[in-house]
Amino acid sequence: MLLVDVYLDKSPIQGIGVFAKNHIPQGTLIWKLDPRFDRVIEVDTYENETGPVKSYLDRYSYPDRRDPAYIVFEADDARYMNHDDDPNCDVSSPEETYTLRDIAPGEELTCNYNHFFESGFDFLGDRHP
Template sequence: MLHPDLVLRKSPISGKGLLARRMIPKGTILWVPSHMRVYSTSQYDKFTGPYKALLRKYTYEDEKGNLIYCTDSSKYWNHSCNPNSAPSAPDEEMDMAVRDIKAGEEVTYDYVLLWTRGDKPFKCSCGGKGCRGTVRKEPSGSRTVRRIYAQSEKARRCMNKVRQPLLKG
């Protein structure tokens, strides 16, 4: 489920994206798991080429190798090499703003964390600071991955000080 202030719009990065309707402060949870379909490897193997391509574009892989497809707009979350969101913690399935997201700004995530079997390195034109140019699979302890988790650890300190519409009740 997406934060209520994220709306689907034309993306300045690629295709459609999720833009903030108003400022969303650092530490805000932006997504919690819901509206998901889970495909096992054997289910995936039975699909035809075009459907496999669609699944590869819009899914991510969980730790068991299943493909997770979000049926809501969260699948339009675009990549940036300098993203403003990240997992709230390495072992938590929630995403959080790691800095203040301005009104009108697109919410982004580093796809290095969403690498799916069969994904190929892709050229990036995110325009983010430190854009890697080509995004490729990296080991879990890579500098990029460590930087992402260091950012989310800092942002967690703000979690209890900000409005959390997704954590109510």
């Protein structure tokens, strides 16, 4: 779950993005996996889905780096965070996200999707957990 105030808006990177409402200092913990709200879904359940549900999970979930038998679906607006090769947020930990530098109000929060996928993230192909 996000631990800072954000809002969604049109992103110059891709579709919708997550933007800071207030200044966020470098090193701030901005997100923490919270099993009370965030969903950890069995890969078998994901693979048995079809249609709109499968498409939604393809877009907004990622492999659970703690256990490859699961995927993570974030319950809040964190799932709209976009990729950047030079991100301002560090998602290298599977359970916490910190800011890599100061983030100004109105600035988009970004992360490197390659942390979620062992073989890297395919921006042109399908994104399957």
